[in-house]
Amino acid sequence: MVSAEQWVVWDSVVEVDVTEGAALSAASALIARVIEDTESVCDLRRGDAEIHAVNLSQGEPVKVSRRMSALLRSALWAARMTDGVVGPLAAARFDDEKIPPVHPVPTYQDVQIDDDIVFAPWGASFDITETAKADTVARAAELVATELECGAAVRIGEVVATAGHCPAGGWQIDVPSDGVVELVNGTAMATVGRSGAADDPLPNETEWEQVTVVAADPLWAYAAAEAALARRIGAIRWIEQHDLRARLVDRSGREYTTENWTLHAPRL
Known part of the structure; x- marks a missing residue:
């Protein structure tokens, strides 16, 4: 029997499902602490977030906490795995009058981390919110499973991680705008979609409306889904090359699923 709880934090719906009902309250408290730890270092809206010190370093090495590092x-790993589609640097408009022409536009490849020392080039500004959420989902699920000795499925937004032992029948995880998909123990799922579709002036520029990926961990699931969304028609080959389990829906509502994707009937 699975017990669940939901709440909203960090602009996202957070959900925890556990296989032991008595562990639900403690699991929620653990997850809340993990999220707070992450927010405190990388939430750009918080004036005390550690990420501001990194963004203000501007070409100088800066010492960071273990969590920030x-x-x-994680963000740099996602960038490498997706050839920069999912990157740690915020999209910025550069003012030619303020930025000398000798400074090229920084990329993730220019960022170096040595233990707890971060070096980013002049002009770099980090925004790692989404990869941090995926990282936090993985950390939270493992913590609940280990400390409370139960099975756990943790969701932040549309990124889900599982850990510990599965409930009977596996983890039945909702897929946005569809039914449910079964996740085996220790796997993760992420769904991403285009925003502003109705106002898109170039409707043929993006092939996919929504992409869902099941992978070994939530960071890879999220990064792969974002990369597939950006690759348009090339996403199918890319997904297959990486042997991922995925469902892609185009703007007309037509769907493509990999051979290893199995959806169950929607819950009534």
Whole structure:
């Protein structure tokens, strides 16, 4: 029997499902602390967030906490795996009058991390919110499973991670705008979609309306889904090359699923 709880934080719906009802309250408290730890270092809306010190370093090495270093490493890993589609640097408009022409536009490849020292080039500004959420989902699920000795499925937004032992029948996870998909123990799922579709002046520029990916961990699931969304028609080959389990829906509502994708009937 699975017990669940939902709440909203960090602009996202957070949900925890556990296989032991008695562990639900403690699981929610653990997850709340993990989220707070992450927010405190990388939420750009918080004036005390550690990420501001990194963004203000502007070409100078800066010492960071272990958590900040881990989150930046995760963001850089996602960038490498997706050829920069999912990157740690915020999209910025550069003012030619303020930025000397000798400074090229920074990319994720220019960022270096040595233990707890981060070096980013002049002009770099980090925004790692989404990869940090995926990283936090993985951390939270593992923590609940380990400390409370139960199975756990943790969701932040549309990124889900599972850990511990599965409930009978596996984890039945909702897929936005569809039914449910079964996740085996230790796998993760992420769904991403285009925003502003109705106002898109170039409707043929993006092939997919929504992409869902199941992978070994939530960071890879999220990064792969974002990369597939950006690759348009090339996403199918890219997904297959990486042997991912995925469902892609185009603007007309037509769907493509990989051979290893199995959806169950929607819950009534």
